[in-house]
Amino acid sequence: MKKKAALFFSGLLVFALAACGGDEGASGSGDTITWKLGHLSNEDHQWHKTAEKFAELVNEKTDGQIEIDLYPNEELGSETEVLDSIKAGTADLTISGETMENWAPEAALMATPYAFNNEEHLQKVVEGDIGSEIEESVKEDVGVTPLYYHIRAPRNLTSNEKIETPEDLSGFKMRVPNVPLFMKAWEEAGARPQAMDFSEVFTGLQQGVIDGQENPVDLIQSGGLAEVQDYVNVTEHVYSWIYVVIGNDQFEELDEDLQASVQEAAEEAQEYGMELYETETKEIEEELKEEGMEFVEVDQEAFAEKMQPGVESSFDDVQLDLYERILEAGE
Structure with missing residues (x-):
């Protein structure tokens, strides 16, 4: 009887250990892994559409082992808050760029004022050695791994009065993202910048807390800013x-x-996102014009000249080296 009892309890122990081992979803045992992806744009934005495609591809390519739940409109918090949540394990993915400068100084080069001549220059940098160095710094210092990227339309300044030269910025209160480099560059240009979450921009403009803001046309549209801003001043500063x-x-x-x-899905999602970018950007510009916004040509060289001292003084030796290499790549 004692021997039978020992064998019985031994069998139970083996069964229990096997059952516990089945909970390790991340090891690929077959359990579903659910990731949360939070970002700042709305459901109509190309980033969100691409994220939907990515989630679909990941689910398909992992035979349903990984599901990605999407949270647009800063539903999980601001970009910085979601990055913090990823570290804490309460979120898993986000869409982030120069904001990561707060952890990885090299990320500032992802959006340096007047560093890139055009999209071709940008893509050459992203997909070359400089881009690889920035990716590695993001992985080491921010604690996140880049999966794919979006090229962004150039950033332009919006306002309710035309701003054609830096002199027009006197006393101009404007929102910038939480990026120290942007603060310094716009201060040098003559404005009064302040950091603010994107979700607060519309109300800030409506209530006169700020006079303007700067963003690519896609975010100007998705944020509904045509309702509270009259002009898109074509600074193309970033x-x-x-x-x-x-x-x-x-x-x-x-x-x-x-x-x-996941990496295979990311490659396909990037191609899909690039197609959306190429087809939608011009359409968005036309739609903003139809909504009443006027696009104003500005003295870009004057803005670049004003901002450059602020840019260079903001950089440490590592950043300055990357900056100079980016400029050389465009020559």
Whole structure:
């Protein structure tokens, strides 16, 4: 009887251990892994449409083992808050760019005023050695892994009075994202910048807390800013890109096959996002004009000249080296 009892309890122990082992979803055992992706744009924005495509591709390529829930409109918090949540394990992915400068100084080069001549120059940098160095710094210092990127339309300044030269910025209160480099550059240009979450911009403009803001046309449209701003001043002061990133821990918990599937999905999503960018950007400009916004030509050289001292004085030696290499790549 004692021997039978021992065998019985031994069998129970083996069963229990096997059952516990089945909970390790990230190892690829077959359990569903659910990730949360939070970002600032709305459901009609190309970033969100691309994220939907990415989620669909990931689910398909992992045979349903990974599902991605999307939270647009800063539903999980601001860009900085979601990055913090990823580190804490309460979110998993976000869309982020120069804001990551707060952890990885090299990320400032993703959106440096007047560093890039055009989209071709930008893409050459992103996909070359400089882009790889920035990706590595993001991974090490921010704790997130870039999966794919979006090229962004150039940033322009919106206002209710035309701003054609830096002299027109005197006393101009404007919103900038939480990026120290942007603060310094616009201060040097003569404005009064203040950091503010994008979700607060419309109300800030409506209530006169700020006089203007700067963003690509897609965010000007998705934020409904045509209702509270009359002019898009074509400063084109920043050509930039932005990454879709996942927490290092979340990605490294996957086995190699699942990691490969996610990366494959990311490559296809990037192609899809590029198609949307190319077709939608011009359409958005026309739609903003139809909504009553006037596009104003400005003295871009004057803005570049004013901002450059602020840019260079903001950089440490590593950033300055990257900046100079970016300028050389465009020559």
